[in-house]
Amino acid sequence: MFAEFKRYARISIMVAMTGLVAACASNQTDPNAALGAAAPGSVAEFQSASVGDRVFFDTDSSEINAQGQAILDRQAQWLNRYPRYSFTLEGHADERGTREYNFALGARRAEAVKNYLIARGVGANRMRQISYGKERPVAVCDNISCWSQNRRVQTILSGAGS
Amino acid sequence: MQKPLRLFRPLGFIIGLIGLLMLPALLTDMARAQDRGCNAGTLCIDLNPSNFKPMPIAIVDFSGEAAQGAQVAGIIANNLQRSGVFEPLDRSRFPENNIAFDAAPNFAAWKNTSAQAILNGRVIREGGRLVVEYRLWEVATGKPILGQRHGVDVQSWRRLGHLSADAVFERLTGETGFFDTRIVFVDETGPKDKRRKRLAIIDQDGANFLALSSGDELLVTPRFSPRGDQVAFMAFGDGRPRVQVMTLGSGQRQVIGQEGVMSFAPRFAPGGGALAMSVESGGASSIVAVDLSSRSARPLTSGGAIDTSPSYSPDGSQIVFESDRGGGQQIYIMGADGSGARRISFGEGRYSTPVWSPKGDLIAFTKQRGGSFAIGVMKPDGSGERILTEGFHNEGPSWAPNGRYIVFFREAGAGAKLHMVDVNARVDVPIPTPSFASDPTWSPLRSTR
Numbered sequence: 256m257f258a259e260f261k262r263y264a265r266i267s268i269m270v271a272m273t274g275l276v277a278a279c280a281s282n283q284t285d286p287n288a289a290l291g292a293a294a295p296g297s298v299a300e301f302q303s304a305s306v307g308d309r310v311f312f313d314t315d316s317s318e319i320n321a322q323g324q325a326i327l328d329r330q331a332q333w334l335n336r337y338p339r340y341s342f343t344l345e346g347h348a349d350e351r352g353t354r355e356y357n358f359a360l361g362a363r364r365a366e367a368v369k370n371y372l373i374a375r376g377v378g379a380n381r382m383r384q385i386s387y388g389k390e391r392p393v394a395v396c397d398n399i400s401c402w403s404q405n406r407r408v409q410t411i412l413s414g415a416g417s
Numbered sequence: 418m419q420k421p422l423r424l425f426r427p428l429g430f431i432i433g434l435i436g437l438l439m440l441p442a443l444l445t446d447m448a449r450a451q452d453r454g455c456n457a458g459t460l461c462i463d464l465n466p467s468n469f470k471p472m473p474i475a476i477v478d479f480s481g482e483a484a485q486g487a488q489v490a491g492i493i494a495n496n497l498q499r500s501g502v503f504e505p506l507d508r509s510r511f512p513e514n515n516i517a518f519d520a521a522p523n524f525a526a527w528k529n530t531s532a533q534a535i536l537n538g539r540v541i542r543e544g545g546r547l548v549v550e551y552r553l554w555e556v557a558t559g560k561p562i563l564g565q566r567h568g569v570d571v572q573s574w575r576r577l578g579h580l581s582a583d584a585v586f587e588r589l590t591g592e593t594g595f596f597d598t599r600i601v602f603v604d605e606t607g608p609k610d611k612r613r614k615r616l617a618i619i620d621q622d623g624a625n626f627l628a629l630s631s632g633d634e635l636l637v638t639p640r641f642s643p644r645g646d647q648v649a650f651m652a653f654g655d656g657r658p659r660v661q662v663m664t665l666g667s668g669q670r671q672v673i674g675q676e677g678v679m680s681f682a683p684r685f686a687p688g689g690g691a692l693a694m695s696v697e698s699g700g701a702s703s704i705v706a707v708d709l710s711s712r713s714a715r716p717l718t719s720g721g722a723i724d725t726s727p728s729y730s731p732d733g734s735q736i737v738f739e740s741d742r743g744g745g746q747q748i749y750i751m752g753a754d755g756s757g758a759r760r761i762s763f764g765e766g767r768y769s770t771p772v773w774s775p776k777g778d779l780i781a782f783t784k785q786r787g788g789s790f791a792i793g794v795m796k797p798d799g800s801g802e803r804i805l806t807e808g809f810h811n812e813g814p815s816w817a818p819n820g821r822y823i824v825f826f827r828e829a830g831a832g833a834k835l836h837m838v839d840v841n842a843r844v845d846v847p848i849p850t851p852s853f854a855s856d857p858t859w860s861p862l863r864s865t866r
Binding site: 315317350351352353354355356358359360362363365366367385386387390391392393394395 | 635653697700726746769785810855
């Protein structure tokens with residue numbers, strides 16, 4: 256499990272850094288827009304702007320906003336098209352909360368995404384959830400735009416054929 | 418471990434006699450000291466008045482085992498200084514630098530300094546042990562007001578300083594000491610987006626750092642057991658993170674939380690046979706009490722809210738916790754069986770991480786308002802809220818065993834460090850750690866008294 260986690264972490268940090276550069280350069284809020292075209296059905300495609308592997312949340316909220324819904328609709332479509340993948344929904348919180356509450360908040364966010372994907376026809380047996388609270392920030396630049404990137408649920412693909 | 422000083426010889430004998438004759442009065446005085454912190458007619462410090470000033474005190478180098486003698490005196494002085502209750506005199510102002518162990522200070526000379534009390538003593542070897550013996554003198558009367566000895570294994574020699582400082586603190590304040598204690602915390606290294614976290618333990622003054630885990634796994638929120646022999650914490654391992662308990666010394670671990678369910682925010686019940694913690698299900702987090710021998714878990718709260726950070730009252734009859742059932746994070750108290758939950762925090766902002774004082778009189782918490790994070794205290798009925806420190810990020814209070822000091826972590830810039838405040842917000846001192854540090858938990862007193 257831990258080696259697995261490290262692999263995820265590496266991928267997500269890479270993606271996050273790319274996103275961060277884009278966000279800081281153009282002040283856009285969707286870091287998923289940074290990656291270009293990728294092979295259909297690949298992890299890279301899932302992480303690219305054409306799908307998007309993460310949704311963001313308002314402070315202390317687990318409500319999926321319009322932007323998040325659009326991303327999750329694309330995720331659901333993609334996941335339904337490529338049923339060979341299973342995946343983990345990682346719930347995260349920003350550092351502007353207390354540690355224990357943030358574990359619960361991350362779990363609540365992952366649960367919201369899970370329910371949304373299930374409602375879009377993705378099988379519950381393909382997904383599991385884990386909350387990292389504020390333990391795994393992707394952005395560390397100590398301001399509001401950064402913190403907003405850490406309030407997220409990341410869909411981490413695993414299983415066959417990546 | 419701790420005995421009244423035997424080597425007091427003629428003087429001690431006389432004092433002993435007087436003491437015996439005065440015993441009833443003495444006991445009354447002690448009871449009063451415990452009530453109010455101070456009493457008339459003997460040298461003492463009342464910690465509560467608003468015009469409080471630290472007491473000037475002289476800690477003279479201890480004789481005997483030369484290296485340890487000076488170091489033990491230094492540990493005592495550092496402890497007393499950090500408490501904010503005492504102001505140890507700089508040794509350059511001492512009229513005499515060596516006072517033989519069985520001699521009295523030259524009070525005429527000391528009266529020209531600000532010192533109200535003088536501590537002298539010695540460190541000697543007794544077989545495989547080191548023993549400290551000391552006397553505390555009142556400058557104004559020239560009388561000894563405390564004489565004691567403590568012995569420890571040679572490798573634990575720093576404890577001689579802590580045990581002595583505790584005895585001085587107790588004699589002069591009427592409050593229990595807190596120096597012979599340790600702090601378990603999360604040691605943090607590496608960049609912020611790739612933190613390596615491991616459990617570690619230090620003495621209360623930052624000495625004797627020892628890592629308790631390897632750093633290959635993420636362990637957070639350690640909490641001491643009431644006897645100080647175990648630590649409960651949340652561990653990310655296989656699958657969802659779960660609560661575990663580690664026995665200090667052996668390092669042996671047991672998993673408490675159920676597999677496949679996130680469990681977190683553990684806190685031992687006063688007897689140590691149970692702990693309360695949060696379990697997550699379907700996005701809701703509820704508090705359960707787990708019997709550590711049968712492992713049976715009893716739900717104490719339910720519903721869709723986030724209920725977490727439970728902490729027992731010292732008598733075990735109630736639990737304080739945080740919940741967002743009313744919208745934002747607020748502090749609630751319920752019976753230890755989950756009955757009669759009622760909200761106690763009503764100020765502006767969000768309240769979290771409540772911890773019941775071991776004295777029972779206060780609840781410490783983290784408070785968020787206007788973009789800042791504060792550490793504060795309130796009475797268990799929610800009244801008398803006081804903020805002890807406020808800034809960019811202060812979080813996670815843990816009480817010293819005497820209920821007068823709080824350790825917490827403060828983040829400023831690159832990472833968090835440990836700090837200590839007292840309940841009157843007179844001191845705010847860093848607790849030295851080798852690198853960044855968070856999630857402190859304060860042990861009970863190590864010795865049984």
